[in-house]
Amino acid sequence: MHMMVSRPEQWVKPMAAAGANQYTFHLEATTNPGNLIKEIKESGMKVGLAIKPGTTVEELAPWANHIDMALVMTVEPGFGGQKFMEDMMPKVSWLRSQFPSLDIEVDGGVGPDTIHKCAEVRNSNNTVGGHSQIRGGFCGGMS
Numbered sequence: 001m002h003m004m005v006s007r008p009e010q011w012v013k014p015m016a017a018a019g020a021n022q023y024t025f026h027l028e029a030t031t032n033p034g035n036l037i038k039e040i041k042e043s044g045m046k047v048g049l050a051i052k053p054g055t056t057v058e059e060l061a062p063w064a065n066h067i068d069m070a071l072v073m074t075v076e077p078g079f080g081g082q083k084f085m086e087d088m089m090p091k092v093s094w095l096r097s098q099f100p101s102l103d104i105e106v107d108g109g110v111g112p113d114t115i116h117k118c119a120e121v122r123n124s125n126n127t128v129g130g131h132s133q134i135r136g137g138f139c140g141g142m143s
């Protein structure tokens with residue numbers, strides 16, 4: 001579950017009870033990422049940590065060894081159908097170089113015209129497709 005919400009703490013237990021196996025929250029939405037990571041793990045879920053375009057990858061780095069997946073937003077959170085922000089790709093490259101076994105997800109504006117850019121920067125190994133799947137029938141490389 002990608003929880004694009006404020007106060008992500010309040011949804012950990014309900015999501016676990018609903019059967020979620022991974023809980024992804026936004027670094028910008030909490031003042032205590034360490035405690036939230038602990039709560040998610042104690043609830044039996046994997047941990048995903050997302051960053052918005054304006055958040056540096058260095059801000060995520062201290063948590064990278066404590067999470068299962070890093071999610072790099074390639075649009076501003078809000079709605080589907082926005083343009084892919086290619087200038088986020090250095091974040092993916094850097095994360096891959098520093099944390100080789102970390103799952104890295106890219107979310108926003110990914111489709112047939114942009115998915116190769118995710119692959120080119122070596123191994124963002126998960127992509128989210130919104131409009132490209134719904135409107136374009138695109139399913140190559142999507143999760």
Ligand SMILES: O=C(CO)[C@@H](O)[C@H](O)COP(=O)(O)O
Pocket residue numbers: 004075076077078079080081082107108109110128129130131132
């Ligand atoms: O929720 C968000 C952005 O707010 C993303 O998950 C997008 O909805 C993905 O959709 P596309 O950008 O692929 O249309």
